[in-house]
Structure formats: C-alpha cells, structure tokens
Amino acid sequence: MMRHALAPALLALVATQALAHGPTPQKVNQSITIAAKPEAVWKVAGDFGKIAGWNPALKASEGVAGGKPGEAEGKRTLTFPNGARLVESLDEWNGSAFKYSYRMSDPEVKALPVSSYSATLSVAPEGEGAKVTWSGRFYRGDTGNEPPDDLSDAAGRTAMDAFFAAGLKGLKAKVEPGAGH
DSSP, X not given: OHHHHHHHXXXXXXXXXXXXXXXXXXXXXXXXXXXXXXXXXXXXXXXXGGGGXXXXXXXXXXXXXXXXXXXXXXXXXXXXXXXXXXXXXXXXEETTTTEEEEEESSOOTTTSSEEEEEEEEEEEEETTEEEEEEXXXXXXXXXXXXXXXXXXXXXHHHHHHHHHHHHHXXXXXXXXXXXXX
C-alpha cells in the first residue's frame, strides 16, 4: 500500500522540480575573416571605448579614457538607437595577444534582452588576413521560471547573435580595403 502511495508523490516531486528549473547559461560564438593584417584589425577593434565606430547596431559609445582593466579606462557606455544604454567593464585586455574580455555592469533589457553577459573578442592571423572571434555567455532577460517571450532564452540568443553579427560585418567593412566602400 505504501509503495503505491509513494510512486505518485515521487512523480509529482520530480515534475515540480523540472518545472521549477531556472535559467541556464546561453552562449553565442561568431567569427569573420578579414582581408587585413591582424595589427590593422586590432588597431580598430582593440580600442574598447570606440566600438560604435565599427558596430552599426550602436548609436554611440564612450570609453572612460580607453584601455586597460582595473582602471577607470576599463569601462564603456553603449548607446543603442532606441536610446537604451549599457555600461560594460573590461576584465582583461591583452594588446600583444589581440584579445579582450568584458562584462555588462547593469542590465538594461531595452538594449539587449539579457540579465547579464560576459564576452571575449579576439583577433588572430588567418592566412593572409585576420580572423576575428567574438563569443559571449549570458542569461536571459527574465530569470524567472516562466519568462515572457521577449525576455526568453531565444530572445537573448537572437539579440546577442544579431549584435555580434552586425559588429563583425561592420568591423570588416571598416578595416578591409573595399569591403564596405
């Protein structure tokens, strides 16, 4: 008798646990090959505060003095076309390795529908040119168990993919001779 009563209770507990699952980390990873020397690409992409100069998904960007983590210059403010703003902070900046890592300081779901993210941008030699890789890890905009569609995992992935894709295409157009002209 006890076995028969225990099975449905155990099943209900497992089902409740499955429904109560919170957000899981999401990832995006994109790259592009640019027909320019890595040094030339890094000269543009490596200036942390000037991302709006090559990412058309942004209206403006402002770096606080511009370049190394742990100092005031390791921050930038991004302004999106809808007026929403995000502040990002450098975690690591390595000019000789052509790589930096950063994270969002405070969420603004009107800018990107995510609650937090960290990302890395790197430039490496690729044949006669350079390969730029941009990868990020983030959580959806609403970390509750039942987020609205516009703050879901899918919405976060779509927005981050679009932001990275626009940036990489914009960087190629800015640096590669004849690509965006």
